[in-house]
Amino acid sequence: MLYDRMDPAPFTDVQLQELGHLKGLKSVLRCRLHAGQGSLAKAIAADPSCQEMVQTLITAYSPANDDNNLGSLARGFHNSSRLKHLFHENVVRAFESLDGKLKSIASFRYAAQRFDSILDIAQLVVLHVRPIVTAxxxxxxxxxxxxxxxxxxxxFFTGPKLLLLALLCELAASASRYHHKYDNLGAQPGLVTKSAYWLQNLSEELHRLFFFTHGEPLVLADHYTAGYVSMMRSSYDLLIEEGVISGxxxxxxxxxLRSEANLRRVLARELGSIQNVATLYLQALEPGDVSVAASTTLKPLADILGSDVFA
Incomplete structure (x- = not known):
């Protein structure tokens, strides 16, 4: 059995006895829910295009010496009452639904330690492009x-960048489903075999979505209407030019982007960034070298039990 916990420090022998799982306990590892979330954030930060977009739209703080810079889009919409009001008005006009308005009010928040913050705000932007631009x-x-x-x-509200954001949203959604398989409100031990199965499923899902391993990636397929690229295009036309004149x-x-062929070329180009992020993310989730894992992870437990570690 594998017991997930928040930090990698070993349990004491008393704690192991209290858990009641001493006989079947093989190792004590860091919580995969937190580790997966951190791995995704680091993978995104490794790609300049994705990192710039996340900082501008989600994470950037406002400078202390500039009251006219509100930081990221998310922080600006959350902290400015006027901007928030304009956004809500445009959401209501677009959807003619109070439910849509209330959902938007609750969603424009970001905190690095909050699970799914990047996903939540990326979804909000992708699904509300028109109200955000107008506001x-x-x-x-x-x-x-x-x-x-x-x-x-x-x-950042151009065709290429919006397509990149939709792809990033797709990746974050898949990662979120994987991370929350480790939700463990009852603090019950999990199985190593189940963890391996979930990781394999995630890898296969990401390859179907973003890679050419099994043919055309789903995000490029016309029939994949459940994806965020398709959902964004259903409410915001990227093919036509748009201009706004004031005075x-x-x-x-x-x-x-003018044509479907050109849109596909741009989408395929932006897909390269997401492939880089997905590759780094999956590599970070892999358990790694068995000998290293044995010497670093199992050694503290072996010391407690008074036995040796064999790789």
Missing amino acids: LLEFRIQDPKKSKWVEHLLT DRLVFYRPG
Whole structure:
């Protein structure tokens, strides 16, 4: 049996006896739920394109010496009452549903230690592109001092970057399903074989979604309508050009991708970043060299039991 816990320090012999699993206990490992979440964040940080997007849209703090820079998109929408109100108004117009509004209010939060923060906010942006863009433009007109901050955010609402965000959202959703298989409210021991099975399923799922291992990746397939790329396109047309004029000034312009063939080329190019992130993420989840695992993970337990470790 494998007992997951928050930190890798060994149990004392008294704790092992209290658990009642001493005979079947093979090792004490760090909680895979926390380890998986950290591995995903580090894999994203290793890719410059993905990391820049996550920082700009989700994680960046506002500078202490600049009141006109609200930090990331998520922090700006959460901390600015005016911007939040504009967003809610546009969500209601788009969906004509109070439920949609209430869901959006509760979702625009980020904290590094909170599970699924990146996924939650990425989903919110992907599914609300039009209300977010409109709210930012209205906010810019009402508060010209925030123009530079808004302009910087709007540079991420282009076809290629939105497609990358949708792909990142797809990856985070798969990772979340894997992580939460280790939810263990009753603090019961798990099985090593089950962990290996879940990891294998995750690897196969990510390869079907993003790699050419078994043919065309699902994210490139027209029939994959349950994916975030398809859901985003159903509410926001990436093929057409979009421009917004306020007074006699062009305040927003997004070039369209113009054709399905060009969209697929752009999507395939952005897929490379996600493949890099997925590869690093899976490598971090692998158990690694057995001899290393035996000497580092099982040695403390062996010392408690007064026995030797054999790789």
